[in-house]
Amino acid sequence: xxxxxxxxxxxxxxxxxxxxxxxxxxxxxxxxxxxxxxxxxxxxxxxxxxxxxxxxxxxxxxxxxxxxxxxxxxxxxxxxxxxxxxxxxxxxxxxxxxxxxxxxxxxxxxxxxxxxxxxxxxx
Amino acid sequence: xxxxxxxxxxxxxxxxxxxxxxxxxxxxxxxxxxxxxxxxxxxxxxxxxxxxxxxxxxxxxxxxxxxxxxxxxxxxxxxxxxxxxxxxxxxxxxxxxxxxxxxxxxxxxxxxxxxxxxxxxxxxxxxxxxxxxxxxxxxxxxxxxxxxxxxxxxxxxxxxxxxxxxxxxxxxxxxxxxxxxxxxxxxxxxxxxxxxxxxxxxxxxxxxxxxxxxxxxxxxxxxxxxxxxxxxxxxxxxxxxxxxxxxxx
Numbered sequence: 143x144x145x146x147x148x149x150x151x152x153x154x155x156x157x158x159x160x161x162x163x164x165x166x167x168x169x170x171x172x173x174x175x176x177x178x179x180x181x182x183x184x185x186x187x188x189x190x191x192x193x194x195x196x197x198x199x200x201x202x203x204x205x206x207x208x209x210x211x212x213x214x215x216x217x218x219x220x221x222x223x224x225x226x227x228x229x230x231x232x233x234x235x236x237x238x239x240x241x242x243x244x245x246x247x248x249x250x251x252x253x254x255x256x257x258x259x260x261x262x263x264x265x
Numbered sequence: 266x267x268x269x270x271x272x273x274x275x276x277x278x279x280x281x282x283x284x285x286x287x288x289x290x291x292x293x294x295x296x297x298x299x300x301x302x303x304x305x306x307x308x309x310x311x312x313x314x315x316x317x318x319x320x321x322x323x324x325x326x327x328x329x330x331x332x333x334x335x336x337x338x339x340x341x342x343x344x345x346x347x348x349x350x351x352x353x354x355x356x357x358x359x360x361x362x363x364x365x366x367x368x369x370x371x372x373x374x375x376x377x378x379x380x381x382x383x384x385x386x387x388x389x390x391x392x393x394x395x396x397x398x399x400x401x402x403x404x405x406x407x408x409x410x411x412x413x414x415x416x417x418x419x420x421x422x423x424x425x426x427x428x429x430x431x432x433x434x435x436x437x438x439x440x441x442x443x444x445x446x447x448x449x450x451x452x453x454x455x456x457x458x459x460x461x462x463x464x465x466x467x468x469x470x471x472x473x474x475x476x477x478x479x480x481x482x483x484x485x486x487x488x489x490x491x492x493x494x495x496x497x498x499x500x501x502x503x504x505x506x507x508x509x510x511x512x513x514x
Contacts, residue, residue, distance in 0.1 A: 184311050184312075185311055185312065186311040186313050187313045189383065190383040190460075191315065191384070192509075193315075193317045193319065194509075195319055196503075197503040200323065213311075214311070214313065217313075252323060254320065254328075254329035255318060255319070255370035255371055256319040256321070257317070257318060258316075258317035259314070259315070259316050260314075261312065261313065261314045262312075262313040262314075263310065263311065263312055264310060264311055265311065
């Protein structure tokens, strides 16, 4: 009986050890806090930015993000356009001083309600 | 003694060692993993995420947007199928532009929490700008209208000029060639900030009847006007009016 308890205990510990980093890896990008410590994920831009889809014919070929706070300088900006059928992404580096950045994406048909998501990681 | 030690320590199993070292290793590993997870350096790495709903009609019949202008000079004429939109000030010949966007087309749906909507901007493409700097006010419309039915005489805000008062505007832009104006050349105007209105529409605090744009001072002694591309513009698909709503997730 004692043997079984020890074996079960070992299995439980091993499972927990495997699961702990899994939980951390599965955090949603929208999470604002992490774990019991409630660490806030800081943002380099908290007000508003400008977004412009640039077209060639009826296709979105790039996206311009403007009014980026200077605190985001040198951060990596990733843009994804979802037109409801397909998605297209691109990335670039926020210039020194923030401001504006145009990110080229693979041409995607413009639809009347495109979803344009973008994230700035860093600096 | 040997027998008690053997049983007491639990160090043997079927002729082999009890998994005590394994247990220790597992516990250490688990402890280390949890520590790593808790010490992820998120506090030192910015992550700024925005989502945007980009409402932009693709054709003259696209239901994402409706627009028209009304002319005081032709009080019963509807301009819903016109390729252009006009704003003008002139005694008895004023013009106003009406626009409305279908916010329900946004996918995922707009957040109903007002503070989550960070910015909403309505942009128009000006084919030319006036030679004097004019202020164009935008107002949230408070009654329904249709693209093919609206005229000067039946417009939601009535036929009185300079109504509603400028103080009730949501925002404004300035446009004209003189230096100091916000928009001094033809092309995309910087756009009207309609964040407050979109927050109200999304939260249910207000009904989305769209917006009206007029000159800040109607009834000028001489004609001053600006022409914008409408949904029906066929010059370039990229000149149709967009509404851009950025929010946080």
